[in-house]
Amino acid sequence: MSAPPSTLTTPDGWVLSVAATDESLKPVASLTNSPWSREYLVDGKFKGSVTGAGTTNLAGGTLEVGYQIGCGIGQDTLDSNSVATGIAGIGLPFATGTIFPLILGAQAGNGLTINLKPGTVNVVQIGKKSFKGTTSHVNVNHLRIKIDGCAGQSFIRSYATFTSSTDNTDDVVNYVGVTRAV
Numbered sequence: 707m708s709a710p711p712s713t714l715t716t717p718d719g720w721v722l723s724v725a726a727t728d729e730s731l732k733p734v735a736s737l738t739n740s741p742w743s744r745e746y747l748v749d750g751k752f753k754g755s756v757t758g759a760g761t762t763n764l765a766g767g768t769l770e771v772g773y774q775i776g777c778g779i780g781q782d783t784l785d786s787n788s789v790a791t792g793i794a795g796i797g798l799p800f801a802t803g804t805i806f807p808l809i810l811g812a813q814a815g816n817g818l819t820i821n822l823k824p825g826t827v828n829v830v831q832i833g834k835k836s837f838k839g840t841t842s843h844v845n846v847n848h849l850r851i852k853i854d855g856c857a858g859q860s861f862i863r864s865y866a867t868f869t870s871s872t873d874n875t876d877d878v879v880n881y882v883g884v885t886r887a888v
Contacts, residue, residue, distance in 0.1 A: 707884050708750070714879040716870075720760035724769070724868035724881040727751045731862065731886055734850070744853045744860060744888055748773065749846055752881070754868030756840040762872035769842035770867045772831040773851060774882075779825055779858030825858065829865075842868070853888070860888050 711725035729750040736743040754769040830851070833844045844866070853860050864883035869876060 709881065709883050712879050712881045714877060715758070716760065716875065716877045718760045718762045718872065718875065719758050720756050720762075720764070720870065720872075720877070721758040722754070722756055722868055722870050722877055722879045724752070724754045724866050724879050726864060726866060726881060726883060727753075729864060729883060731888070733888070736852075738854070740854070742855055742857055744856070746851045746862070746888065747848045748851055748862075748864070749848060750864055750883075752844045752846070752864075752866045754842045754866065754870075754879075756870050760872070762874060764840065765871040765873065766836065766838040767842070767868065767870040768834055768836050769844055769869075770831060770834040771844040771846065772829060772833075772865055774827055774829050774863050774865055775851070775853055776827045776861040777825045777853065777856035777858060778860065779856070861885050862888050 708726045708729045711723050714722045716722065727750070730748065732747045734745050734747055736745045750771075752769065752771045754767070756764060756767075832846060832849060835842050835844050851862065853862075863885040864881075866881040867878060868881070869878045871877075
């Protein structure tokens with residue numbers, strides 16, 4: 707599913723539009739088999755266009771396409787400060803009113819600590835096409851997207867940034883795809 711197109715009417719009369727069609731996201735098996743890794747194949751057709759009867763000369767522009775990947779809770783890498791190797795001790799409590807009050811107690815334990823950090827958003831640029839004229843296309847077919855080190859829920863959405871230049875202006879319009887929980 708794709709989001710509605712984004713449009714911008716410039717002060718000099720041009721209408722910029724950027725849209726996506728045929729977007730898909732298909733989960734695939736992670737190559738690392740880690741519980742903190744997810745992988746997907748993405749597809750989509752992205753198009754930017756300039757229409758209208760502007761009063762300035764068009765000088766071309768760019769169409770940039772990519773994906774924004776959000777991770778709710780990140781996982782820090784393990785280091786020597788992250789692993790608790792064990793705790794052991796002997797307690798010698800003294801009972802009142804006895805001559806030799808020796809009671810031995812022991813406690814031991816092992817544990818592994820994984821440090822969590824606040825979530826992040828990564829922007830992955832897939833392609834950037836410069837163009838002359840009024841239209842530009844970027845098509846994505848079965849591109850593999852990998853999300854690593856995400857301990858919490860993650861989200862993904864496409865984006866496209868379309869720019870058009872004239873003799874005296876640069877205009878920018880952005881498309882943001884449907885956000886999907888992955």
